[in-house]
Amino acid sequence: MVFAAAGCSLVDEDLSVCPEKYELEYEMQLVTNVSTEISTELNLETDVYVANALRTHLGGVFSDYAHDVNLSFYDVAEPKTLLENIRENMDASQTSYSLHLPIRDYIHLAVANIAQNTIVSLQGEEFCSTSCLFQSPADSETGIVDSHDTGIFTARVPMNIVAGVSQQFHVNLYMANCASALVLDKSLTPEIRSIAAYSTGFAESFNIADSTYVFGSDFLVKSVEVPMDEGNKVCYVTVQFPSRDALETPAEIQTKSIIESESNPDSESLQDGVLWEWQIYVTMPDGTITCSRLGLLKPLRAGQLEIVRCRLLPDGSIEPADLTVAASVTLDWNSGGSHEIQL
DSSP states (O other): OBOOOTTTSSSSSOOTTSOSOEEEEEEEEOOOOHHHHHHHHTOSGGGHHHHHHHHHHHTTTSOSOEEEEEEEEEESSTTOBEEEEEEEEEEESEEEEEOOOOSSEEEEEEEESOTTOSSEEEEOTTBGGGOEEEEOOOOTTTOEEEOOSSOOEEEEEEEEOOTTOOEEEEEEEEEOOEEEEEEEEOTTOOOOSEEEEEEEOBOSEEETTTTEEEOOSOOEEEOEEOOOOSSSEEEEEEEEOOBOOOSSOOSSOOOOEEEEOTTSTTOOOSOTTOOEEEEEEEEOTTSOEEEEEEEEOSOOOTTOEEEEEEEEOTTSOEEESSTTSEEEEEEEEOOOSSOOOOO
16 A cells, blocks of 8 residues: 655655655564463363354454554654654555655654544544543443453554665554453353443553553443353453553462352452452342452453453352452442442
């Protein structure tokens, strides 16, 4: 795909300030643990249908295929103002663009797969330091935000355009969001009314220039149930920005599992060091709701998938298979905290 940026070739003018040839080669770099995570966590014969359904569901998120790219070129001098912006359909995992830009130094920021994402938008493009991926605010009443639609990729490259020289620049784009999957075995509790699952503890925006995540408001990410036509297992997935990184790794991780009665439903129960959570609300046949919170001590980073395997017990509580996952259960839960859960 060949195009010319405004300022050099779209008007009849002196082109002496532009290089003869200037080529940008873009390549999607999908560095992910998805295949390993699925094959490790869902390795039993009875898990095959879950693994296949999960691969299909996440195929469009963890993909090195870029539908669209947004290319921004900034002045290197403060306040690093936007000089050129180009939006194109890439429709490939790797492609080259030939273009002409005025001879000068640039900071180049690139974003892929943002046009079709209804949850995350590109904001603050006017200046390099404010350009960011911003997640839509959570609903003011429920505190809930939907899962991301696409896997988003970004890059940042300093560029020095030299007069009279044909130059090539290689730009690698890396994934900025991630995913988690909750797999529940319902074989012990066949009779329930409904399940609502949410994840929480993640960043709400991403600064593209310095590749940093911003954590602010406390929100829940609404999961999407993965379609499956067989078996006693269900799977819920959320796609979002990463969690915080662990500041330190404990030498020993103690399991903490607490069942809270309705007389003490609001007690703090997850152990220190929890970085992010799954919250599961199970409505029982008698109308009562059991709330389970699963706390993860391992950070969920960009490009990663984390599968949390659990059993649904007869009282509606959730029992994680991984003993390092902190578990807290409230029987006969009723809403009244900071989030009005959509059940």
